[in-house]
Amino acid sequence: MTRKSAPPPAAATGRAKPQNIQELAQIAGVSTATVSRALAGTGNLSAKTRERIRSLADELGFKPSNMARNLRTGRTGAIGVVVPLGHERTQHISDPFFMTLLANIADNLVERGFDLLLIRVVPSDPAWLDTIIDAGRIDGMIVVGQSDQAEVLDAVAQRYRPMVVWGAILEDQHYSAVGSDNYAGGMLGTEHLLAQGCRKLAFFGDPRVPEVEQRLQGFRAAIRAAQPGPIGALLPVHFTPQMALEAISEYLALAEGIDGIFAASDTIAMMTIQALAHFGRSVPGEVKVLGFDDLDLARHTLPPLTSVRQDLARGAEALVDSLLRRMAGEPVQAVKLEPTLTERASTRPR
Missing domain, CATH: 1.10.260.40 (lambda repressor-like DNA-binding domains)
Known part of the structure; x- marks a missing residue:
């Protein structure tokens, strides 16, 4: 040849x-x-x-x-991927959740012939999103998480069409969203803890974030539906690992009898297991711990972490597909992904 x-x-x-x-x-x-x-x-x-x-x-x-x-x-060939951190100003893009979702988004954009412009924003005024759009550096935008900026996103979406948001699907929002059914995920995880015999539960997470608030609502609904009535408490916890660890450690030093913990993210769950070990409380023997996201790190905690799984690969594909359709002037509906439960040793009875 x-x-x-x-x-x-x-x-x-x-x-x-x-x-x-x-x-x-x-x-x-x-x-x-x-x-x-x-x-x-x-x-x-x-x-x-x-x-x-x-x-x-x-x-x-x-x-x-x-x-x-x-x-x-009149095109730049670039898509802006924006991470607003209004609720968590010390959080970094190196967070395992961000890295996993961003990697999947980047792969999908490159396959479609676009460059990615990554923008981390700590909002200081309501015009932060307008500033990014009006700079003219991008053809469209994917926003990763609503943070506490849902009102800003909604206002901008009424004048700027090529924008899609990863996050909670909210009533009457003007922007297209892709995200998990967080309420169902909260129910699913809590029902699992209850089925393992937990009766004094706590939810660790920051309800200022719409996704976390929906997970908390599912947590509370599952507890209300259970008989005999278990107890459910809330501890607002940062996503930043060190700050989460400090808040959880202070809580565990005072709280007694907690036997089931639903963490709003795998990172918070990992910090929970570390804090419990410090107090000599075994997982899952004394306390069962469950996370949310089912990232790769969930398989490597000790013990391996039970987690409510978000299909981030499918979510990234839906984000890019929805954005390109909006850029083409096509109608786009919200995409709600069904969560599943990945059971591992952190909740299994011994």
Whole structure:
């Protein structure tokens, strides 16, 4: 089998390499518009003309300028992925949840031919989102989490169409959202703890975040429905590991008899297991611990963590698909993902 050789460089053909589309059009003997359509794969051109121009471009080593293309199309080729941290100003994008979801979003955007512009924002005024949009650096936006900025997102969505949000699906919101059924996830996790015999439960998480508030509502609904009536308490806990550990440790030093803990994230659950170990309380022997997200780290805690699973790969795909459809002017409905339970040793009876 012979290997097909690469096209000779422009110097080897005796022709100078064109510096722009206009020069290539002059060499090809066609209009600039024809060259633009042929290279972009658009317009009403014959297959013969399109192939001739592309072959000539390859022969001469010509690559169209992305900047010039963007100026012609009014597009940047970039999608902004924005992480607002109004509720948690010390949280970092290195958080395992963010890293997992962002990696999946990035893969989907690259496969669709877009660059990703990552923006972490600690909102200082209500115009922070308008500032990002009006800078003109992006073609559309994916917002990862509503934080405590749901009203800002809703206001901007009424003037800016190409935006999709990962988070809670709220009544009468104007933006498109993709997220898990957090209420059902709260019910699912709590029912599991109750089935393991837990009767004095606590929920660890920050209800200022809409997703966490919905999980808390599911937690409380499951407790109300259980007979005989178990007890359910709330401890507002930060997502930042060290701050979570400090708050949980203070709580456990005072709380007695807690036998089941529903953590609003796997990171909070991991800090819970660490705090319980400090007080000499065994998991799951004395206290059963359950997380939310089912990230890869859940398999590596000691003991391995039972967690309510969010399908983040499917969620990222739905975010990108919904955004591109909105950019094309198509109607888009909210996407609600059904959570499942991954049971591991942190809740299994010994």
